[in-house]
Amino acid sequence: RRGALAEDYIFMGVAFTCGLEKVVLPFVDRGIPVEYELVRSICTVTQQERKKIGVLQTDAQLYGRFNMQTMSSSGNWPIIDELEKMYEVVRVDPSSPITKRYDALLAVQPSSLGPEQMDNFVAAIRGGQPTAIFEDPFPGFAGEVPATSAPRRPPGGMNPMMMGRQPLPKGNIGELWRLLGIDFVADQIIWQDYNPYPKLGHLPSELVFADRESKAKDSFNESAPISSNLQLLLFPFPGSVSKLHSSVLEFEPLVQTVRDSGTVRYGEMLQMTPFGPRGGLNPNRRKYPTNMSHILAVHIWGKPEKKDEKPKENEINVVLVTDIDMLHREFFLLREQGDNPEAGIDFRFDNVTFVLNVLDVLAGDERFVDIRKRRPEHRTLTRIDERVAEARRETTAARDRLQQEFVKAQDQEQRVLDKKMEKLRERMKKQKIDEQEILRRVALALKDGQRRMKAKVDQLQQKQDSEIKQIETKQASEIRRLQDRYKMWAVVLPPIPPLVVALIVFFTRRAREREGVSRSRLR
Numbered sequence: 001r002r003g004a005l006a007e008d009y010i011f012m013g014v015a016f017t018c019g020l021e022k023v024v025l026p027f028v029d030r031g032i033p034v035e036y037e038l039v040r041s042i043c044t045v046t047q048q049e050r051k052k053i054g055v056l057q058t059d060a061q062l063y064g065r066f067n068m069q070t071m072s073s074s075g076n077w078p079i080i081d082e083l084e085k086m087y088e089v090v091r092v093d094p095s096s097p098i099t100k101r102y103d104a105l106l107a108v109q110p111s112s113l114g115p116e117q118m119d120n121f122v123a124a125i126r127g128g129q130p131t132a133i134f135e136d137p138f139p140g141f142a143g144e145v146p147a148t149s150a151p152r153r154p155p156g157g158m159n160p161m162m163m164g165r166q167p168l169p170k171g172n173i174g175e176l177w178r179l180l181g182i183d184f185v186a187d188q189i190i191w192q193d194y195n196p197y198p199k200l201g202h203l204p205s206e207l208v209f210a211d212r213e214s215k216a217k218d219s220f221n222e223s224a225p226i227s228s229n230l231q232l233l234l235f236p237f238p239g240s241v242s243k244l245h246s247s248v249l250e251f252e253p254l255v256q257t258v259r260d261s262g263t264v265r266y267g268e269m270l271q272m273t274p275f276g277p278r279g280g281l282n283p284n285r286r287k288y289p290t291n292m293s294h295i296l297a298v299h300i301w302g303k304p305e306k307k308d309e310k311p312k313e314n315e316i317n318v319v320l321v322t323d324i325d326m327l328h329r330e331f332f333l334l335r336e337q338g339d340n341p342e343a344g345i346d347f348r349f350d351n352v353t354f355v356l357n358v359l360d361v362l363a364g365d366e367r368f369v370d371i372r373k374r375r376p377e378h379r380t381l382t383r384i385d386e387r388v389a390e391a392r393r394e395t396t397a398a399r400d401r402l403q404q405e406f407v408k409a410q411d412q413e414q415r416v417l418d419k420k421m422e423k424l425r426e427r428m429k430k431q432k433i434d435e436q437e438i439l440r441r442v443a444l445a446l447k448d449g450q451r452r453m454k455a456k457v458d459q460l461q462q463k464q465d466s467e468i469k470q471i472e473t474k475q476a477s478e479i480r481r482l483q484d485r486y487k488m489w490a491v492v493l494p495p496i497p498p499l500v501v502a503l504i505v506f507f508t509r510r511a512r513e514r515e516g517v518s519r520s521r522l523r
Contacts, residue, residue: 014038016045032335036371043367044086051363053083054092054102056121059112059152060145060324063091078332079106079355087363098124103363105131108324109139111148111173111186118171122179126304128314130362135173136324137239138189138206138269145324148173148239149186149266180300180318181247189269190240190294190322191287193260196232198396204281206264208235210255210296218256224299225366226319226357227254229373230350234331237269238323240294249304249316254297255354262289297321297354319358326351387482391475398471402464409460417449 014037016023023045028037044050055062062077083089083106092098092105094117110121110133125131139145146152151167177184191205194214210219210233220227233255240263243251268285301317331351353372360369424445428437 014041016041018045021045029335033371033374036368036374039371040086040368050086050088051103051365053087053089053359053363054098054100054105055080055089056092056094056105056107056110058107058109060108060139060142062106062108077327078329079327082332082352082356083359086368087359094118094120096120098129102129103365104359105129106134106359107131108134108327109136109142109145109148110176111135111170112146112152113171114169115171118173118175121171122176125176125316125318126179126314128317130317130364131319132358132362133176133318133320134324134327135184135239135320135322136237137186137266137322138237139324140237141325141328141330147186147266148184179304180316180320181244181249181251181304182298182300182320183242183244184239184320184322185263186239187266188239188263189237189266190235190257190296191262191264192257194258198393201396201399205287206237206269206281208238208257208261208296209233210235210257214258218253218293219258221252221254224252224254225369226299226354226361227297229370230354232349233351233354234326234349235296235323236325236328238296238325240296241298241320241322242295249300249302252299252301253295254299254319256293256295259291259293260289261292261294262287264288296323317362319362321355321358327355384479384482384486387479391479395468395471395475399468402467406460406464410457413453413456417446417453420449421446 012027014025014028023041025037025041028034062080064075064077080089087103090102092100092102094113097120098105105124107121110118113121135148136142136145137148139147144153152170154167173184173186189206190208192208193205194209194211195201195203195205195207196209196211196213197203210230212220212231220230222228235255240257264285264287268282271280271282297320299319301315303315331349334347334349335352350373356372357369360366421442425442428441
């Protein structure tokens, strides 16, 4: 309210009853379409039998677990709570053959399965079990889930009492890829040179945005109900998938990157030390441009062999998404919050909608797919928005220019220091000074030079920050001036048409009153 956030108790809920069935919505979050919640609840409460979703048990603990290190338990992933609103959700243990049929099976990071578990999982897919697979070569936000190319964690995780145990063996995920007729490079992470949020230009390029407004016309497959009419998706550190030429299965891409993209090796993503990887991304990781689009999600269906005469129930039906971070709870929170003007940036990701669409289509229940995609449309002041966007582009360009100048000046200072150190070494060698003394003097001179260089760099940084602040202040004043001008016209212009009409009516009536009146009676 008036620029300030406040937390209030809001008594607002909807209850649905049908016989002994009951569905209660304690509160309808403003970010979720109300008609979607109402229709879904009505269908759920009147449905005789809910469809069944199986959740494969992997090292991605969707149901949470007790952490021995922090002595606390983690809750379910939000996707479980969301699915339980409309489906019967059950756990599926792959240690034994998966003979029971589910309307859809959710498998998150199946590469963490053991050999026997992997065989049972692949056999279930070969038997026609509709499956949604989320596989990630670099789970950045998913906690202790091992990457596709990384070994499994030992039993007990990071518990000190369990340290020293050997990692559990992994099954051969390649068998699954061969069955699906695809190529999934386990140690490649995709980066993309596109960011729809200029204010967040510092974000790593491995945060891949699939945006309808980008220059890639085929970011979303408009012919597929899963991906049509979506606006914006975020895939943090995803992989990519491609079809093998020998595959006879149908291969339908759902989401793709722009062409300005490439790959990064898994081993170069994190900073490495003698004691293992250190927290934080490696700033010197090498990015290999490919100048081609990468497929982030795909729908695969059909029979592995055309000669197979088995019934249709045994046809493969799989949706593969090359990221599990898009299931992170933050996307669910952003969806619930909706548009938050106080935040300054409108994060309106369709990640939750996309995931639910995948499971609905696989389960053969597409009643809510279209209504879930709806978004409220707001009529904005386009002229002001265009000017704001132009000002932001100018600010971003100026910031990039200043950053390049700063890096160039920093490199120049480093080269000057290196030349001074080299001259000092040569001069002392000509004077035939002892090696230890040379090292001591060079170290002192290097320390003094680095101190001076740091002072110079700090001065350049302050100058850069000052210029950026001036640019942003100028941009804000221009936007306010533009807004004030439109506000003034909004106050001045509306009364003019009725005043003109009033004058016309007044003089018209005066002229008609004078008709037929002699001049002697007119004053």
